Amino acid sequence: MVSNPDFESSPAVRDVHRVLVLGGGSAALLAALTLKRLRPSLEVTLVKGPAEELPDEGTSPVIPAHLFETLGVAKDAFYRGAQPTWKYGTRFLWGPREDFLTDFEFQYDQQFQGLPKANGYYATQDCSNLSQASALMARDLAFLTGPLGKPVIKGRFGFHLEHDHFLPCLERLAVDAGVEMPEACFERAECADGEITALILQGGESLEADLFVDASGAASELLGKALGEPFTPFAGSLRCDRAVIGSWSRTDEPIHPYTTIETMDHGWAWQVEHESTIRRGYVYGSDFVSDEEALAEFRAKNPGLGEDTRLVKFRSGRYQRSWVGNVVAIGDASGFVEPLACTALTQVVHASRWLVESLRITGSRPDATMRATFNRVMGAAWDEIRDLLAFHYKFNTRRATPFWEQCREKTTLGSHESFYRLFSEVGPSPALLAQVIPARPHNHGVEAFLELLVGMQVHYDRRHLGAPEEFEAFNRQRERISNAVKGGITVRQALDAIRKGGWQWS
Numbered sequence: 001m002v003s004n005p006d007f008e009s010s011p012a013v014r015d016v017h018r019v020l021v022l023g024g025g026s027a028a029l030l031a032a033l034t035l036k037r038l039r040p041s042l043e044v045t046l047v048k049g050p051a052e053e054l055p056d057e058g059t060s061p062v063i064p065a066h067l068f069e070t071l072g073v074a075k076d077a078f079y080r081g082a083q084p085t086w087k088y089g090t091r092f093l094w095g096p097r098e099d100f101l102t103d104f105e106f107q108y109d110q111q112f113q114g115l116p117k118a119n120g121y122y123a124t125q126d127c128s129n130l131s132q133a134s135a136l137m138a139r140d141l142a143f144l145t146g147p148l149g150k151p152v153i154k155g156r157f158g159f160h161l162e163h164d165h166f167l168p169c170l171e172r173l174a175v176d177a178g179v180e181m182p183e184a185c186f187e188r189a190e191c192a193d194g195e196i197t198a199l200i201l202q203g204g205e206s207l208e209a210d211l212f213v214d215a216s217g218a219a220s221e222l223l224g225k226a227l228g229e230p231f232t233p234f235a236g237s238l239r240c241d242r243a244v245i246g247s248w249s250r251t252d253e254p255i256h257p258y259t260t261i262e263t264m265d266h267g268w269a270w271q272v273e274h275e276s277t278i279r280r281g282y283v284y285g286s287d288f289v290s291d292e293e294a295l296a297e298f299r300a301k302n303p304g305l306g307e308d309t310r311l312v313k314f315r316s317g318r319y320q321r322s323w324v325g326n327v328v329a330i331g332d333a334s335g336f337v338e339p340l341a342c343t344a345l346t347q348v349v350h351a352s353r354w355l356v357e358s359l360r361i362t363g364s365r366p367d368a369t370m371r372a373t374f375n376r377v378m379g380a381a382w383d384e385i386r387d388l389l390a391f392h393y394k395f396n397t398r399r400a401t402p403f404w405e406q407c408r409e410k411t412t413l414g415s416h417e418s419f420y421r422l423f424s425e426v427g428p429s430p431a432l433l434a435q436v437i438p439a440r441p442h443n444h445g446v447e448a449f450l451e452l453l454v455g456m457q458v459h460y461d462r463r464h465l466g467a468p469e470e471f472e473a474f475n476r477q478r479e480r481i482s483n484a485v486k487g488g489i490t491v492r493q494a495l496d497a498i499r500k501g502g503w504q505w506s
Contacts, residue, residue, distance in 0.1 A: 014365065015210065015364055015365055016210040017042065017043060018043045018045070018208070018210050019044050020046075020211075021045070021047070021179075021212075022216050022221060023215030023216045023333070024048045024216075026163070026166060026345060027215040029174055030345070031348065031352045031355075032174050032213075034066075034070075034349070034353065034356060035355070036179050037071045037177050045180040045182070048186065050219040050221065057161075057272070058090075058159065058259040060343075061156045061158050063346070064158065075505040082169040084160060085159070085273055085275055085495070086491060087158040087273075088133040088134075088136060088157050088158075089134070089258050090102045091258050091260045092261050093261065093262040094262075095397060097455065100455035101128070101138065102451040103133035103451075104156040104157065105133045106447055107130035108120040108123070108451055109430040110430075113477075114473055115473060115474060116470070117464050118429060119428075121464035122466075122470070124463070128478070131481065132485060133156065135481050135485045137257055141488035141489060143489060145489055151497050153498070153505075154506075158342070160273050162274050182207075186221070189222055196226060196326060199212070211326055212328070213330055214333040215348075217331070218314060219333070221333070222329070222333070224329075227325065229320060231315075231317055232319070232320055233317035234317045235317075237393070237411055239287070239393070241286055243284070243338070244310070244312075245280070245282075245309060245311075245312060246298070248277070248278055249278075250277060253278065255274075255490070259271065259273070261340065264284065264297060264298075266294060266403040268340065280298075282301075283340070284403075295311075315336065316336060318383075319335060322374065323378075328355055328374070330351045334378060340389050341444075346443065347385070350381055351378060351381075358374055383414060384443060386414055395408070395456045396408070419433060423460055424459065425462065426461075426462055427464070428453065433446050433450070
């Protein structure tokens with residue numbers, strides 16, 4: 001009989017009244033805020049510690065939904081403090097097309113009315129204007145307008161967030177919610193019998209708790225360092241291990257309502273849109289290019305970069321378990337992948353919500369079964385992200401450099417191999433492919449994979465050779481979507497509108 005280490009090393013079941021969150025970035029603040037807002041009876045203390053984060057990542061719609069709907073954060077306070085811009089999805093300079101757009105709506109996991117096949121079968125040549133979001137993105141528009149020309153700020157959008165604004169905003173929200181934040185920072189953890197017994201702060205103060213949340217970034221001070229949980233690398237799927245990051249001040253460039261992802265010789269580059277700054281980063285594999293050569297390639301592509309570029313080293317992978325004893329790791333302390341799919345904050349919210357639900361279900365007395373369930377769900381979530389990123393690499397035919405040749409030849413698709421094999425036979429059928437999605441529950445689903453496979457024009461055997469009338473009907477639907485957004489307004493116009501006196505959030 002195979003033993004289960006999570007059950008064997010289980011401490012006695014205890015009541016959770018006091019929670020210590022360790023970390024100095026968005027993961028720690030979001031986790032602390034979520035715990036206090038959704039479990040108000042908890043005593044939640046945030047101890048400032050290390051946080052190694054790639055800055056200013058874009059988010060999915062999970063973040064605004066979590067902040068405004070789940071936590072009840074006031075929109076006016078958040079927009080005033082965090083100063084976000086809106087993001088509908090991603091523009092990919094990737095694969096054989098000149099570019100293609102992915103969004104947070106449903107372009108391929110749907111079927112236009114009157115057509116016998118899902119949209120992906122008709123989008124082999126032109127995949128534009130399949131949703132309102134993609135039509136807005138293609139025109140650099142943010143929202144439609146309503147009465148009196150005011151923007152209608154609704155839809156499935158995420159944010160572009162600058163840490164210089166976002167983190168202070170989260171800190172104010174956490175303090176207002178009742179999260180305690182001592183001035184002294186973390187120095188070390190004390191352990192006994194496979195558990196954390198206390199956090200020692202600079203100056204010598206010792207803090208105890210019933211549960212410790214490790215949100216200390218890649219340092220993983222509690223789960224990785226103190227408890228020694230084994231780490232599983234994603235090297236078979238993800239070959240990048242470094243990033244060089246820079247920015248420049250915005251002049252007259254439009255504020256795009258999307259993140260740009262661009263193929264580079266030895267990896268890829270991102271561009272994130274802020275109101276006064278444009279952030280760029282180049283993620284690459286150090287086995288294929290030196291740091292100096294990567295920086296030179298990055299600067300040649302972006303001559304306007306300032307001198308404040310910085311190098312970040314990282315490893316992709318996850319810890320075998322995220323909840324060990326009385327420690328729950330959230331964010332980069334639990335695992336890390338490069339920000340190719342903008343999943344970092346979504347994963348933080350996913351873990352925080354599951355932790356809250358674990359406490360609710362058990363009456364704040366989580367046992368070995370609940371820890372094992374949490375670990376299964378978090379492990380599946382990390383593996384799903386790994387596989388989603390692997391699809392980006394496996395099928396990108398844009399460049400023929402050694403890096404990309406190895407990606408195409410050797411990248412493994414993990415638990416989504418059967419998903420791809422079925423796609424290669426039947427094509428972009430969301431109904432069939434949904435049956436082989438491995439993770440339950442899953443966070444990304446059929447749409448996230450189909451938009452990559454169709455966008456990169458990945459081959460499948462059963463091409464749909466429909467009647468000309470079908471393709472004409474398909475194109476009429478696309479034209480209708482395109483025409484519907486022509487009166488939209490830009491990100492800049494929407495920002496100006498919400499800052500005018502008299503603006504009211506619905």
